[in-house]
Amino acid sequence: MNGLSVARRRQITAPALLLTLVLAALAGCSSSGDGSAGDGASATSGSDPSSASHDDLEIKRDKGAAVTKTIGVEGGSIDLKAADGTAFAFEVPAGALGADTKITATPAELGGTDFDTALVMFEPSGLFFHDQATLKITPPTEVPRARQLFFGISDDASQVVAAPADPKDTSTTMIVAHFSGWGLATVTDAQRSALLERQASDASDRIASEMATALDDARRGGDEQSWQDQFEESAAKFEQEVLKPRLEAAGGSCEATKAAIRSATSYVSMRAVGGFGPSPSGLDLKPLLAQSLADGGPCEKEAIAKCKAAKNPSILADFLLDRERARALVLGQETTVSTEAIIKRAKAVCLGVYSASGGGSGLTVSGQIDDLSKPFTLKGEFPGAQVTLKYTPADDRRGSYTTQFSGSGVSGSTTGSYTIAGEDGEVLTLTGNGNGCVAQGGCRATTEVITLTPAG
The missing domain is CATH 2.40.128 (Lipocalin)
Structure with a gap:
């Protein structure tokens, strides 16, 4: 997971959870180079220690309560409970995965904080979803909306980011764009204020944090015009300073093209979640992405070559699913091919x-x-x-x-x-x-x- 490193402090408190609300692809979600893994997964699984730590922030996994389930193209769900009674309900929509994928969800404790958390760690690490999965967390005691903070954390606790959430959704449900760990923190107003004063040095994270501040304010019932203006001002900077350069670099390599497609798709999707319309800066994504999204391009050919060599159809399926979603969301094209047809084609081509x-x-x-x-x-x-x-x-x-x-x-x-x-x-x-x-x-x-x- 790319994001902001946890500050080196004797104790990690709420201000260390820098709020960078943006889908993982906007910051460059970590994943394997070819987008594939064993069991048809879209990323390789990392180590699975019982505990992992960075400075004084520590993840303690309860392996005895872990749940493993294979979820495929048709979607599925995983339900589990932590020792304190916290319930986790993870939902994967149809078409979010390009192949049968073995997913493990493990409840965990986050030590080294001065606030309560409810956390679940997912594997395989880096797994990317082509449509938004969701995680609903239900603690044994209700958390007031004003004190809720959704967050994501890397396997080794070195990276912490805020998790996307629909500002109109009153439930404790977050959007999951990729793995590894996701949780709900209960913070005070003082902790939140200190948190939102922090800024990242990287432009992508810094501007995403500004957008996060606006949407966080929306979830807590802030003035509508105020948070919308704040979001759009930050979004315009994000488009010009982050998204546009990534799109212009897309032709340099297939990895750059894949990153640009996912960044644009995730950004458009995030604007839709917030209820926002066209680009605030006038950035037209269509001509910048049209060539990358055309049939038979060099990146499609590269995906075909890789999937044939590896005998792994998920490599090509992942590329095709990304492309179809970008065509629908960014180019506004009606989807004419089903997920099942894409999977069938990938198997035919690669196997x-x-x-x-x-x-x-x-x-x-x-x-x-x-x-x-x-x-x-x-x-x-x-x-x-x-x-x-x-x-x-x-x-x-x-x-x-x-x-x-x-x-x-x-x-x-x-x-x-x-x-x-x-x-x-x-x-x-x-x-x-x-x-x-x-x-x-x-x-x-x-x-x-x-x-x-x-x-x-």
Whole structure:
């Protein structure tokens, strides 16, 4: 998690929780370089100590109360309780994840503070959500809204940021854009005042902290015109000093492009949460992002190459899901492709998973191919005869094949070569040209045309 380092003090108090309300992507949420992990996760999992500390701020995990659950494209939830009775309800919407992901939620204590906290640590660390997940925290004793402060914390307690929350939402529910730990602190007015006087040296964190001050005031019932003006003034600075340079640097590398897409999407989403409309500075995101969001760009090709090499479709799915969300939120384009279709395409491209149909000359072929780059077998039928087609790829676009058929007193075989045409992830055409011979007769040239449809 990128954010502001916890101040080096003998005791960490509320002022050390610098309020930088901005979705994790705005500050550069930590994640793996290719956006993938084991079990289809979108980030790699770090260490899982029973306790972690930085200076005098300490995270003590209650592993015995941890809950692990696999959540996929369809979304899901995790419920757990801390020893003091605090209840945590974590909700992941459909489409927020690009693959089945094993998630572990562990209640924890945050030591070294002079205020109460309710905290849960999540794994895998750095996991990014393509749509906003939420965490509702219900302490055994109700916390007055004026004393609520949502925060996020890194695995080693070295980074603390404020968590996004809808200023119109009166419940103790925060927005979770990524992992690791998220919690609710109970602070006094004096602690809050001291907290909001702190400023970050980094422009991104400093200006985000100013926006946070405005939205925090909104949640506590402040004057509407005052906090809206404050937010928009800070947002205009954020656009010109942070967001615009990131967008202009997007063409430098695919990592920069991914960061720009997530920053723009998260910023637009945060404005929507606060009820704000167009850019206060006149920044037009559409031309700056249009090229990065086009089909077939260099970053899409890079994601395809990486996912094929790793045999991990979540690498491509993550890129495509990010792109579709940015097209909808930033460019205002209507989403025409479903999350399920994106996952199916990613599996087809990265793993070569297709269903087969077709044939020709009386032959009907069917079956599923799990990997176009590895040997695969299909089944077929002639009138009165069964056929087995075995393919040996030279790569995922060409190779050799043989067939064996028998039935109704006739048997024979075919040998030949095949090619596959079409765009990765779309409907492909496999064309086989061979020489077929019947044991009871002669030989002749054969052609099979098989349609390969993405499956998953």
